[in-house]
Amino acid sequence: MEVKKINTFLEKYNTIAVLCNQWGDTGKGKFIDLFSHWADIVARGTGGANAGHTINIAGKEFCFHLLPSGLLHKNKINIVGNGVAFDPRVAKEELEILKKETNNEFGKLMIAYNAKLMLPTHILLDRLNASGAKGVGTTGRGIGPMYQDHTARTGLIVNDMLNKETFERKFIRNLENKMPILKSYDKKIIKEILNHEHLGSGIYYDEENIINIKRVVEEYMKYGEMFKHQISDTDKFLRDNKKTKKILLEGAQGFLLSIDYGAQPFVTCSDPSIEGLSKGVGLKEEDVDKTFGLEKAFYMTRVGEGPFPTEMGGEKSSIWCREKTKHEEQTKYPNVTVNDEDEFLQGIAIRKEGFEYGATTGRPRRTGWLDLPLIRYAKIINGKDIVLTKVDVLKDCNKIKICYSYTYDGDEYFYGGKILKKGDILTLAPNDQYVLSKCKPNYKEFKGWNKDIRNIKEYENLPKEIKEIIEYIEIECDVNVVIVSVGPKREDTIYRS
Numbered sequence: 001m002e003v004k005k006i007n008t009f010l011e012k013y014n015t016i017a018v019l020c021n022q023w024g025d026t027g028k029g030k031f032i033d034l035f036s037h038w039a040d041i042v043a044r045g046t047g048g049a050n051a052g053h054t055i056n057i058a059g060k061e062f063c064f065h066l067l068p069s070g071l072l073h074k075n076k077i078n079i080v081g082n083g084v085a086f087d088p089r090v091a092k093e094e095l096e097i098l099k100k101e102t103n104n105e106f107g108k109l110m111i112a113y114n115a116k117l118m119l120p121t122h123i124l125l126d127r128l129n130a131s132g133a134k135g136v137g138t139t140g141r142g143i144g145p146m147y148q149d150h151t152a153r154t155g156l157i158v159n160d161m162l163n164k165e166t167f168e169r170k171f172i173r174n175l176e177n178k179m180p181i182l183k184s185y186d187k188k189i190i191k192e193i194l195n196h197e198h199l200g201s202g203i204y205y206d207e208e209n210i211i212n213i214k215r216v217v218e219e220y221m222k223y224g225e226m227f228k229h230q231i232s233d234t235d236k237f238l239r240d241n242k243k244t245k246k247i248l249l250e251g252a253q254g255f256l257l258s259i260d261y262g263a264q265p266f267v268t269c270s271d272p273s274i275e276g277l278s279k280g281v282g283l284k285e286e287d288v289d290k291t292f293g294l295e296k297a298f299y300m301t302r303v304g305e306g307p308f309p310t311e312m313g314g315e316k317s318s319i320w321c322r323e324k325t326k327h328e329e330q331t332k333y334p335n336v337t338v339n340d341e342d343e344f345l346q347g348i349a350i351r352k353e354g355f356e357y358g359a360t361t362g363r364p365r366r367t368g369w370l371d372l373p374l375i376r377y378a379k380i381i382n383g384k385d386i387v388l389t390k391v392d393v394l395k396d397c398n399k400i401k402i403c404y405s406y407t408y409d410g411d412e413y414f415y416g417g418k419i420l421k422k423g424d425i426l427t428l429a430p431n432d433q434y435v436l437s438k439c440k441p442n443y444k445e446f447k448g449w450n451k452d453i454r455n456i457k458e459y460e461n462l463p464k465e466i467k468e469i470i471e472y473i474e475i476e477c478d479v480n481v482v483i484v485s486v487g488p489k490r491e492d493t494i495y496r497s
């Protein structure tokens with residue numbers, strides 16, 4: 001039934017994209033899984049093992065980071081595109097789980113020969129905080145250092161795992177500018193980091209030279225051997241098939257974390273917008289017939305550092321989420337409620353209700369109210385079609401606040417060719433971290449609906465309080481809410497055409 005509905009909903013399209021319009025974690029996994037039924041090919045084009053989605057195999061939950069989740073569907077082709085940071089260790093681990101748990105009944109994997117190659121040194125530098133990203137709160141998956149190498153023209157690609165001499169030559173060159181940095185650290189710290197299982201549990205450490213080059217080469221040659229049948233020109237494959245096959249582009253991270261569109265430095269190092277995603281699989285943006293931009297509603301979350309104007313509990317929340325674990329939070333605050341007068345506590349209760357703890361890092365996600373200036377900003381690049389996710393989470397909230405504009409509260413500041421002054425009103429989110437950090441949200445309050453909505457199948461049957469908020473968002477942001485997700489299950493999905 002659900003599959004029929006999806007096929008009808010998507011029948012006009014050849015290529016679609018599902019991506020997040022916020023700071024990640026908007027529930028892409030559910031839609032990738034749903035739309036995979038429609039697709040022949042699922043392709044990722046940005047990010048790397050910093051992404052995290054929970055997948056369910058035969059009733060057991062697994063957290064996948066790198067491989068497209070369309071692999072769960074046995075007749076589908078899954079592509080890791082040229083824009084992805086490919087970490088062969090993670091790919092191997094995820095494939096092993098798939099093989100074991102599905103009895104080898106999973107989709108076909110293709111890896112772009114020109115995908116960027118993650119090296120142990122990238123992860124080491126990320127974990128040493130040695131790539132200029134201090135204070136950003138990265139996921140420690142090597143993303144920043146790897147993309148830095150790409151733009152510095154010293155990076156390696158997946159294809160290099162198939163050519164020993166090239167790999168060796170490029171890797172030695174790649175290490176040249178890293179050795180002085182690595183040598184400036186206490187060897188004990190480096191050894192400890194390299195002992196992590198993500199880094200081969202110590203096999204890459206060398207007492208004399210810090211990095212055991214020979215061992216890295218050997219291991220990567222083994223990976224090359226392992227993946228050689230999957231590595232190919234996936235850009236060409238997608239271009240050749242774009243008119244005849246149904247293609248689903250799977251976004252990673254979120255628009256607001258884009259290296260190009262996010263507020264630096266609190267961003268990731270790829271461009272998760274529709275532009276970056278299409279380029280990252282070898283297509284043009286105009287090849288994508290429909291882009292679905294996911295917005296968690298009517299609250300939102302952020303992992304890691306950076307300005308978050310509507311954060312419940314403001315700075316107190318951001319410090320708490322930086323320092324505490326899920327367990328510590330739940331032990332200290334077992335009885336918080338989503339109607340707590342104290343927004344910090346209310347934020348914790350909403351986080352608990354929405355299971356907002358990082359899939360990759362386990363960190364509590366900072367929680368805030370839905371922010372329309374940010375939706376307007378994402379729309380400029382990702383387009384007007386919006387999917388509202390997790391709408392069921394706030395079911396017990398008596399009052400919902402929606403931020404419709406900001407009042408600037410900083411010093412006089414040049415921004416975008418104008419001088420901003422205290423008291424100025426902004427309706428479009430700025431992509432400047434200073435300005436965004438000085439934006440105070442202006443809210444419109446709505447009444448909650450106080451009932452479970454998970455079984456509702458038609459838009460008309462949603463509580464009038466929810467429809468009022470949705471229509472407010474559509475008018476205020478000039479967007480179309482095309483899907484409303486009212487629960488985690490496939491059938492908890494309302495399609496509007």
Ligand code: IMP
Binds near residue numbers: 138305
């Ligand atoms: P990096 O991508 O590991 O370099 O991390 C840069 C910033 O992006 C940090 O604030 C991370 O928490 C954030 N980030 C990266 N990937 C994700 C994601 O998939 N969801 C949410 N935040 C992410």
